[in-house]
Amino acid sequence: MSEKSEKLVNVTIDGKEITAPASLSAIQALWHAGYPRIKSVGCLEGVCGSCRVLVRREGASEVKTELGCQTLIEEGMQVMFLVFPRPTHHTYQLTDIKSSWEVQAKFHEIFPEASRCRHCSGCVRSCPKGIDVELGVELATKGRFRQAGELFVECVMCDLCLTACPELIAPNHVGLFSRRVTAYFHTRPSNLINRLEKLRRGDFHVAE
Amino acid sequence: MTNGIPYEEALRQYRPGKKRALPPQDVAVDDLLRAFHPDYLEDSLVTLQVGPNKGDPCHRQLADVLQADARIDEADLAGAPVVETDVLVIGGGGAGCAAALEASRMGARVTLATKLRLGDSNTVMAEGGIQASIEKGDTPQMHLDDTLKAGHNQGDRKLVAKMVMDAPDVIRWLVQQGMQFDLDEFGNLLTRRAGGTSADRVVYYRDYTGLEMMRALREAVRNSKIEVLDYSPAVELLSNESCHCAGAVISSLKDCSYVMVRANAVILATGGIGRMHLNGFPTSNHFGATGDGLVLAYRLGAKLRDLDSFQYHPSGLAHPHHLAGSLITEGVRSAGAYLLNGHGERFVDELKTRDHVSAAILRECAEGRGIKVNGDAMGVWLDTPSVELRNPGILAAQLPKLVQLGKKCGIDPTKQPLLVYPTLHYQNGGAVIDESGLSTVPGLYCVGEVSGGIHGRNRIMGNALLEIISFGRKAGGHAVKQVHGRGHKKVTIGHLSNLRRELAVADLPMGVKGPMLFPECAKFELDSDYDGLRRGKEHDDREAE
Numbered sequence: 192m193s194e195k196s197e198k199l200v201n202v203t204i205d206g207k208e209i210t211a212p213a214s215l216s217a218i219q220a221l222w223h224a225g226y227p228r229i230k231s232v233g234c235l236e237g238v239c240g241s242c243r244v245l246v247r248r249e250g251a252s253e254v255k256t257e258l259g260c261q262t263l264i265e266e267g268m269q270v271m272f273l274v275f276p277r278p279t280h281h282t283y284q285l286t287d288i289k290s291s292w293e294v295q296a297k298f299h300e301i302f303p304e305a306s307r308c309r310h311c312s313g314c315v316r317s318c319p320k321g322i323d324v325e326l327g328v329e330l331a332t333k334g335r336f337r338q339a340g341e342l343f344v345e346c347v348m349c350d351l352c353l354t355a356c357p358e359l360i361a362p363n364h365v366g367l368f369s370r371r372v373t374a375y376f377h378t379r380p381s382n383l384i385n386r387l388e389k390l391r392r393g394d395f396h397v398a399e
Numbered sequence: 400m401t402n403g404i405p406y407e408e409a410l411r412q413y414r415p416g417k418k419r420a421l422p423p424q425d426v427a428v429d430d431l432l433r434a435f436h437p438d439y440l441e442d443s444l445v446t447l448q449v450g451p452n453k454g455d456p457c458h459r460q461l462a463d464v465l466q467a468d469a470r471i472d473e474a475d476l477a478g479a480p481v482v483e484t485d486v487l488v489i490g491g492g493g494a495g496c497a498a499a500l501e502a503s504r505m506g507a508r509v510t511l512a513t514k515l516r517l518g519d520s521n522t523v524m525a526e527g528g529i530q531a532s533i534e535k536g537d538t539p540q541m542h543l544d545d546t547l548k549a550g551h552n553q554g555d556r557k558l559v560a561k562m563v564m565d566a567p568d569v570i571r572w573l574v575q576q577g578m579q580f581d582l583d584e585f586g587n588l589l590t591r592r593a594g595g596t597s598a599d600r601v602v603y604y605r606d607y608t609g610l611e612m613m614r615a616l617r618e619a620v621r622n623s624k625i626e627v628l629d630y631s632p633a634v635e636l637l638s639n640e641s642c643h644c645a646g647a648v649i650s651s652l653k654d655c656s657y658v659m660v661r662a663n664a665v666i667l668a669t670g671g672i673g674r675m676h677l678n679g680f681p682t683s684n685h686f687g688a689t690g691d692g693l694v695l696a697y698r699l700g701a702k703l704r705d706l707d708s709f710q711y712h713p714s715g716l717a718h719p720h721h722l723a724g725s726l727i728t729e730g731v732r733s734a735g736a737y738l739l740n741g742h743g744e745r746f747v748d749e750l751k752t753r754d755h756v757s758a759a760i761l762r763e764c765a766e767g768r769g770i771k772v773n774g775d776a777m778g779v780w781l782d783t784p785s786v787e788l789r790n791p792g793i794l795a796a797q798l799p800k801l802v803q804l805g806k807k808c809g810i811d812p813t814k815q816p817l818l819v820y821p822t823l824h825y826q827n828g829g830a831v832i833d834e835s836g837l838s839t840v841p842g843l844y845c846v847g848e849v850s851g852g853i854h855g856r857n858r859i860m861g862n863a864l865l866e867i868i869s870f871g872r873k874a875g876g877h878a879v880k881q882v883h884g885r886g887h888k889k890v891t892i893g894h895l896s897n898l899r900r901e902l903a904v905a906d907l908p909m910g911v912k913g914p915m916l917f918p919e920c921a922k923f924e925l926d927s928d929y930d931g932l933r934r935g936k937e938h939d940d941r942e943a944e
Contacts, residue, residue, distance in 0.1 A: 214721045227926035229652065229917055230630065232686045233519045236725055237803070238610050239685070241519060261807070263721075275516065282622050285577055340579075344607065345799070348518070348614060367618055371577025374615070378574045380588040386533040386567045397540045399560045 200266040209264075217244055217259040217270045231272045237261045240349030243273040256317045256351045276354050279361040283368070291376040295334035298368065304360045306332045314352035314362045320345040324352045324362045331369050337377070340370035403764065403771030404741030406718070406818070412743055413816060415784035419737055421745045428755055435758040435765065437678045437711055437821075438856075444707050449901040450697050451839070457706035460675050464690060465697050465706075467913035468902060469895045470634045471648060471657065476892065479648075479657040483886075484510040484626070486878045487647055487660050489633045489692065490668030492520025493609070493864065494847030496616040497871025498666045498836075498878070499625045500576075507879040509625045510660060512649045514632040514669075514687050514916065518617040521670050521685045521848065522867065525609025526728035526800060527593070528601035529573075529868075530861035531566035534590055537598035539563040545596040546862060549752045550827070550855020553705065558853050561834050562862075565869045570602060573868065578615040580604050581797070591733045593860035595752035601861040606728045606800040608864065632916050633691065636665065636699045636843070638894045639887035644699060644843035646890060655931025661890050664842050664878035667692040668871065671826040671848040672709075674918040681724025682823040683715055686921070691914035692849035696830050698898050701838040701845070705828025708856040713738070713756040715822020717778030719808055724822045727781060727801060729753070729860045734793060739780040739816070740768040746779075754857040757821040770818055780816035787813040825863065827854050836874030842881060844874040 197212040204221050211220040218235065221228050233241030242259035249267025259272060283301045288294055299306065305328055314324035323342055330339035343366030352362045389395060433439050444456045449466055457465065486502040488495045491513030503509045513519065532542045542563040547554045570588070574580070580602050581589045590599040604611040620627065630652035637646040637659060646661040669692030673684020682688070697703060714727040732738070732749040738756070740746050740763045747759035760779050763769050769777045783801070787794055794802055794813055805812040829851030836844040847867040854862060902909060917923040 214719060216721060219721060222920045222922075225922070227922035227928075229921050229923055229926060229929070230515075232921065233515060234524045234685050236524055237807075238607070238800075239519055239523050241516060278621060284622055285575070285619075344605070345803075346614070347610065348617070364618070367577075367614055370579055370611075371615055371618065374574050374577045374579045378579060378582070378586070380533075380580070380582060380586055382533045382535075382587045383531075383567055383570055386531075387571060390539075390564065390567060395539050395564070397543045397560045397563060399557055 200264055202264045202268045202270065204270045205272055211264060213264060215264055217262045217264060218242055220264045231259060235260045238347050240347035241275070243275070243349055243351055245271040245273060256319060258319045258349065261319065276350050279353060279364050281361050281364055285371060285375045288372070294336065294372050294376065298331060298334070302360065302365055302368070304358045305365055307358050308360060309358060311357065313355035313357065317351040317355035319349060319351065320347065322346060324366070327366050327369070328360060328362050331365050336369040337373045340366060340373050343367065343370060401765055402767040403769040403777055406770055406772040409741045409770040409780070410815070413780065414743070415782070415788050417785060417789050419745050421748060424747065431758045431762065432754060435761040436754055437680065438708055440678055443678055448905040448907065451700055451702045452706065455706060458677055458709070460677050461672065461690065461693070461706055463911060464694050464913040464915055466902065466907050467694065467911040468909045469698070469898065470912045470914070471892070472895065473892065475657055476648065476659060479659050481659045481661060483661045484508045485662065486664050486666065486875070487512065487662035488666045488668060489647060490520070490670060490847070491517040491627070491629070492668060492670055492847065492867065493522035493612055493616060494867035494871040495666070495668035496620050497868045498668060498846055498875035500616070500619055500623060501872040501875030502879050503623050503625050505876060505879045510628065510662070511620065511625050512628040512631045512633055512647070512660070514691070516629045517620060517627050518613045519685065519687060520613065521688060522609045522864070523613040524683070524685060524726065525612070525864055526606040526726060527730045527860045528591060528603030528608045529570070529864035530593065530600050530859070531570045531602055531865065532563065532598065532600050533567055533588060533602070534599055537600055539566070541597055542566065542600060546853070546859060547855065549595040549859045550857050552855065554855035555852035557834060558832070562853060562866060562869045566865055569865060569868045572872070573612060573615070576615045576619045578604070578612050591730055592750065594729055594732065594750040594756065595859055603730065606730055606798045612864065633695060634914065635892050635895070636695050637661065637890045637892060638699060640889045642700060642894065643841040645887040648892065650932050652929060655929055659890070661887065664844065664881040666836070666844040666846060666874050666878055667696055667830070667849050668847045669849050673823050675915070677709055677823055680711060680821065680823040681715060683712055683724055683726035684823070686918065689915040689918060690826070691916060692845065693829065694914040696838060696840070696843060696845060696849070699840050699843065699894055701840045701843060702831045703829060704831050704851040705856060708827040709823065710753055710825035710827055710858055711757045711821035712824035713753055713760055713821055714781055714819040716804065716808070716817060717776045717820035718772045718818040720776060722804070722807060723776065725804060726822065726824070727804065727817065727819060728798070731781060731783060731786070731798060731801060734786050734797065735789060736786045737782040739782050741770045742768060752857050752859065760819070760821055764820070772818065776818070776820070778818040778820035781819045782816050783812040784814055784816060825858055827851070827856055827858060832870070834873070835877035836870045837877065844878055846870040846874045
């Protein structure tokens with residue numbers, strides 16, 4: 192098999208020194224070396240946000256935050272798995288927002304810290320998806336929820352920005368709030384509504 | 400491995416083309432399936448020897464866990480705390496969340512236990528979309544006909560009828576949970592066509608439909624009164640004096656303890672079996688998809704169905720090696736991508752049903768027309784550059800996950816085709832349910848992939864996301880109405896003594912323990928972090944040494 196002919200690299204994952212083919216992700220390398228790993232494993236496709244890791248590449252002084260299933264191992268790389276943080280303290284029900292005119296006021300009640308963003312860019316640097324998280328928070332504080340939400344299309348709710356934020360803004364939840372209110376108040380597809388109305392009138396039946 | 404055309408050579412010969420004719424297809428579908436679909440692989444089936452489906456055919460690997468010994472016995476529960484709830488939901492994907500939200504909305508106390516974290520599921524990975532007949536010229540009847548036909552007329556018509564009539568309201572409900580969909584300039588829902596169907600009926604959000612759905616539902620659950628137990632795999636169901644389901648034994652990966660959760664009703668929403676890698680296939684499934692719910696339900700006497708029928712999605716990534724099995728949505732073929740063999744020829748109508756297309760790919764590979772990489776991977780081209788050629792910008796706009804996947808492979812899908820091969824994707828069958836999601840065991844509901852009957856022997860794109868919400872909500876609402884007066888008298892794991900007796904009589908090995916909980920590669924049984932939990936075979940062997 193080709194795996195045998197592949198280049199092997201030496202990495203340190205959670206303090207364990209591992210030699211594995213260079214094509215493997217950090218999670219695969221750990222398994223390849225025979226170490227168990229249950230927590231911090233999810234979809235293995237980069238969309239569930241479970242496998243948060245700290246990564247330092249050889250010769251680099253910077254420690255980056257990434258997703259362990261998406262990080263391919265490199266010679267001299269150090270990887271540490273991070274536990275998942277406690278859920279955010281922010282809580283809200285969409286049904287408590289009576290109309291779309293109230294969304295901005297409600298937003299500041301629910302996320303009072305958002306307007307205190309100190310623009311440290313910690314959230315942006317922590318994001319494994321390259322989202323301009325800080326801009327998203329700023330747009331949301333100005334009530335520009337549709338625009339803010341658009342920035343978070345790729346967000347997998349890994350909570351790395353939540354961990355990074357010194358003001359406890361929970362920026363990913365700000366992004367998700369922005370997306371949710373946009374759908375809740377403004378997604379009104381006429382083709383769907385027309386079909387629902389016809390169903391309500393009993394226009395459609397299926398032969399059971 | 401059989402012969403094929405070397406990757407580099409096939410790539411050199413490849414040219415994108417706006418239009419390519421499909422050579423005449425003369426093979427009958429049934430013959431194609433019988434010859435090449437993995438469900439028909441020789442020796443892959445066995446006959447179940449114990450339980451409600453005794454005598455039925457079942458995949459060998461699934462039979463091993465359905466006929467396995469339990470992970471726990473009475474001694475493990477001595478001193479285990481007992482907690483009470485009205486409705487216990489097991490599973491934190493879309494079906495579990497929908498069920499929990501509906502039960503909670505109706506005023507019930509709801510506990511949701513999930514093996515990993517809330518939202519860690521196949522739902523979050525779903526790409527293509529969700530079916531609802533909303534376009535002019537489409538009807539629920541056509542949706543029903545398409546669903547049954549694609550399932551080789553083996554589906555349960557009553558269940559499908561409920562689901563298709565409910566579909567538009569499912570979309571409305573999702574919007575009200577804060578889920579976005581792709582819309583046209585007037586705010587209408589955009590639709591795409593699923594393979595094997597007669598109308599454009601799949602609504603979607605890019606190729607992140609499941610991610611967008613799961614983000615909204617997870618946030619909705621987190622902000623409700625639902626109690627969420629994460630890192631808490633269920634290891635056994637509880638039964639009362641009448642053998643009704645009365646709760647579950649939940650283990651905790653945090654403190655390695657067991658807790659008995661007593662409930663008026665249990666809703667199993669544990670998903671499918673991809674990580675059992677049936678027939679050695681790669682899988683598009685989540686790490687947690689190990690078929691736990693089937694095992695738990697079967698032991699308590701729930702009838703299952705179609706245990707010999709699985710879906711292999713035609714377009715799993717075949718190369719590079721470390722990403723093998725990753726899903727590429729059917730939406731790519733819906734957008735017009737051809738499948739090409741090593742000679743650059745089309746060989747199947749790309750929008751036939753998934754079983755048909757997968758079998759055709761396997762035929763190309765078996766007969767030497769596949770594309771071969773380094774002797775360890777084989778596949779056919781998914782001709783994405785031609786889609787881009789016809790419709791510049793479409794990949795980036797509608798299929799960003801595909802573009803991301805391309806980046807990881809070091810391949811730009813607008814310029815170079817991707818190598819694909821069928822990947823184990825879905826369990827067509829599962830627990831027999833009624834129109835409320837109730838299994839054949841009173842008090843036990845099964846929703847989502849763990850249930851069977853809707854998709855017959857083959858599922859169409861978009862019906863899984865529809866099913867999980869439609870039946871999740873139905874089961875959640877119905878379970879709330881289960882009232883046991885003063886509650887169950889006696890709640891035990893007494894049904895396990897029957898299981899063990901049956902296993903012994905049938906002379907089946909007692910060394911195998913189920914449910915599996917985690918894929919073998921993760922080595923749960925050897926992980927010293929979980930020493931407090933009773934483990935399966937490997938652990939016992941090690942102790943015996």
